[in-house]
Amino acid sequence: MAVGPGTLPDFFPVAGVKLGIASAGIKKPGRKDVVVFELAPQSRVAGIFTRNQFCAAPVTLSRQHLAQGAPRFLLINTGNANAGTGKRGMVDANACCEALARHAGVSTTEILPFSTGVIGEPLPVQKIVDALPEALANTAENRWDEAARGIMTTDTRPKGASRQVNLGGHTVTISGISKGAGMIRPNMATMLGFIATDARIAPDALQMLASELGENSFNRITIDGDTSTNDACMLIASGQYSGPEITLDSPLLPELRVALQQVYLDLAHAIVRDGEGATKFVTIEVRGADGQQEALDVAYTVAHSPLVKTALFASDPNWGRILAAVGRAGVDGLDLDALEIHLGDVCLVRNGGRADDYSEARGQAVMNREEITITIDLKRGDTTETVWTCDFSHDYVTINAEYRT
Template identity: 40%
Template sequence: MYSNIHMPKGFKCAGVSAGIKLGGAKDMALILSDFPATAAGVFTQNQVCAAPVKVCRAHLEHGVARAIVMNSGIANACTGSEGMVAVRDMAAETAKIIGCEPQEIFVCSTGRIGPQLPLDKIVPGIGTLFESALIEHVQETAEAMMTTDTRPKVSVAQLQIEGRAVKIVGFAKGAGMIEPNMATMLSYITTDAAVERHAFQNALKKAVDASFNRISIDGDQSTNDTVLALANGASGVKTLDESSDDWDAFSRALEKVCFELAMMIVHDGEGADKFVTVNVAGAVSDADADQAARSVANSMLNKTAWAGTTPNWGRIMDAVGYSLARVEEEKVGVFYDDAQVVAGGVRTDIAVEELIKVVSQTDFAINIDLHLGDGAATVYTCNCTEEYVRINY
């Protein structure tokens, strides 16, 4: 799928099987920069967070990175002091091979919460990753990141800065435990642009807010959410910051990559077969619109109705009403795509067959107008089928 995609200049990557997962599936990945790279990161807001998240937050203070090493299959969350030792050992082993400081290594994990990492498999796996790291091993890297994902997720953007080609390549994994403020998802963004550290952090946060923080699959926030971005300057362009002429173009490209990856995550939602966009307009503020949109998107009653192609608009009204948004029932309008089912808080005379036609599509929108102000927000979500239960019981 991604065999023709190469990493940006100065980056290599790899994905291998270290024996963490049964059956020989790839379960370790490496992203390596030939040069010290400026680092930016955004992490889970869950008060219970995995050992690698704690270490990555600390390493981000250093601001420079040489590599990201990760495992899938075991989350290394709720593992106490032993889990922290495992993360530091992974960073130290990777740093020893590169010849850099351990704080220049970011370590990530994803998978089941609770078990300890098998360092007897992971340490040799790190060596195997370095032996196989190449600029073209994008497919293998994306595959190694997967847990319940059904397919790897990669996005690419290219642009010209100062007459030079600049490239951004992003990876992501995630299919369940996905709720705004990120989820059991990992994403790594690499670019051969040179970017000033604080500007890079601000740009990444803005891109995440418009992408990974706009999605929900099941309303569950994870312990391991991590988005990391590395910029190594190998393209030869001058260092970009918010005053640079090309800053807007770079920021848009970064946002594009993050948004495309976020949409891939929703389309690959565990057991899902419908992609649903929830738009709320007319709120007293953007924050209120966000509350209403999340409430509708996270409602299991709505998700199961969409799975059953049932246009149960009452569940939408209910979810809007119990959200923290200000709502005046007699002003609310609800649309399935362009088909209006609620006007002034009550049902219209639209034929139910027209609504069923909309919710039978694999991609549709729920559009809600609160008629109270100019606030607006969008959340991207999916339905919930019996298969979601089978995956997660």
Template identity: 50%
Template sequence: MAINLTIPKMVFAIEGIEIGVTEAGIKKENRKDLTVFKLDEGTTVSGVFTKNLFCAAPVQIAKKHLLLGKPIRSLVINTGNANAGTGQNGLKNAQTICSSLGNLLKIEDCQVLPFSTGVVLEPLPVDKILNNLYKAVLKSDKNNWMEAAYGIMTTDTIPKIFSEQFTIDQKVFTITGISKGAGMIHPNMATMLGFIGTDIGIKQSLLDKIIKDLADKSFNRITIDGDTSTNDSFIIMATGKSKIKLESEHDSNYHIILDALAKAASDLAQKIVRDAEGATKFITLQVEKAASKEEALAIAYSVAKSPLVKTAFYASDPNIGRILVAIGYSNTNIPINKVKIWLNDLLIVENGELSKFYTEESGKKVMKQSEIVIKISLNNGYFAEKVYTCDLSHDYVTINSDYRS
């Protein structure tokens, strides 16, 4: 069951983006599994992708199409099959889908970005996609963001969507985005797909920089099980339909817009953790007073990835020594006698040893909560970082052992 995951009451359309969703029967019948985005001329698009060496065929094609520099006019997303580990046939199939959609929309195939998610090392049922692309195109509508959020789900239990309107100098701009992911989550990036649209006009070179900064603070700050997938992709589409334009980091509105986009990316990333496979608790690792960003992240991830820590939280068992152990093997050189650790507001470790004020009863009370912050102060510098994770339950094993059935 998702942890405090909410669906927005109002979902705002993005002028310049239309979405069509249909059923292609890729893995299961009567399930929305094929989504097409249509983008108006003038839209700038940028993306970041998985660093897995076995990156999927659609990732390879999408990266190639972006590098060609022609305006991207469409995205196509299928669930039920990852088209990864499929060799030259996989590349050919991804390219064929782009060509077919390009013909339907009267654009070049290099103006289409393909995305897939699902089981790895299985041939893509490309004919099912090709035979149903036209249905998705016919259903295109600017108000189909929620349909798309459902259409890209795999083991997700709830659609993940962000939608807000913001105001700058009495001018309104909109940001709406969707994401999917529940397992095989760990940078770089997680097994997720994320798509954010905005009606701001953003210069291409600037958008290319912005998306890397956003990914670093959002989708690259989550971990569920330590696995990095083959298909991870995060895309931003800026249509320029509002009266707000962004040309440079020196623009007066730059940080306001960046903060709004960061809010969307962080929300969508955290929703992935909140809907993690079998999770019952949402955990924030907050490392403070580190000597460097790298030191803070090394310790945060060491604790966040520990199966022993995660299973203890699932059981609400205050076996807090597991946190100390995970910090100790993080391959950092910290002054251990200065370390302090809190569970929410409860001080559990002081000067590298058990706090004299801590009791097991108080620890258990905190660990029973659905949202927990593990704050670690290193007293070794001025850097701070956050990583988001969850507990590890019996249901995680059940879901993944039955994934292909």
């Protein structure tokens, strides 16, 4: 199950970024499960990674390599996370980088590895190494759709976004893919995201964009409240477009930020829409909060409530569950008589209890929709934050109970 059509866009190729796909048969024979990004010389890469202290070996190695220079290749495998694998995990991740570096004629430190899949099992290094020649032989700028499929795990459909914008008379292309359906809880959400543009962006501006855009998209989604060991979201700037370098004080930066933000949001929302067993796409907006953390505390308390999420699956307008979650979010001095809670355009709570004009029929009409917005106005300040989540269905339990079978 998933929410919405979920069709891939017609990807715009990004000059200076080629993608190759191969089958290593890590989990299933014949499955395309190895993806290679080949980046033009002088490309720049920035990103954000999981904050889980049990971060996977490829996360640690990617951080190290990213700090040492300009990456030329990204190597992604699915079916095995190479997490919880101790010192052997680092050795195995590095062995894959070394093999790709030999084939491509670059330094090992110019390879960024990424893995996703089951935790705690040794990485099948030889299978990945054997698949590298195939991946390198078929690299091309127009293989985004195949790459989107190649990074899937429990996803039911591939995820991608692409757009072109005019910046100062120069066309800028942005394309990206993401994967994720479960073990999604921001702090960087098991998800991977790869966004590329042909713009030329100064290193400090690129890292600023990667951090800011990731924080307001991938770090605002949650499926089940579990932060993965392997999360990463990378922003690539190949610098192949004909315009000037975009710096922190460039007049073109705000326009580029808006275009990139839409791609980031599209990819993040696609993960929620494909949440394991999801039947609802839910926007939770907290307004009138006294600061960002307060707004996020309320939003995530509602988003993570199993009672709220199962009511959403049942299309049951059991608004008391939302009220109870807001009440336990840890907001000191909450004025119950002032706050309001809305389900779509229907007011649920006003003056400390059920709104006088609320009716079960109106609440039911909203709950019957695939896409639902819950708005909580705390009326304490001027901060607004938005989080996106989904419901909990029977299929979520089944998928995760049978994950290794």
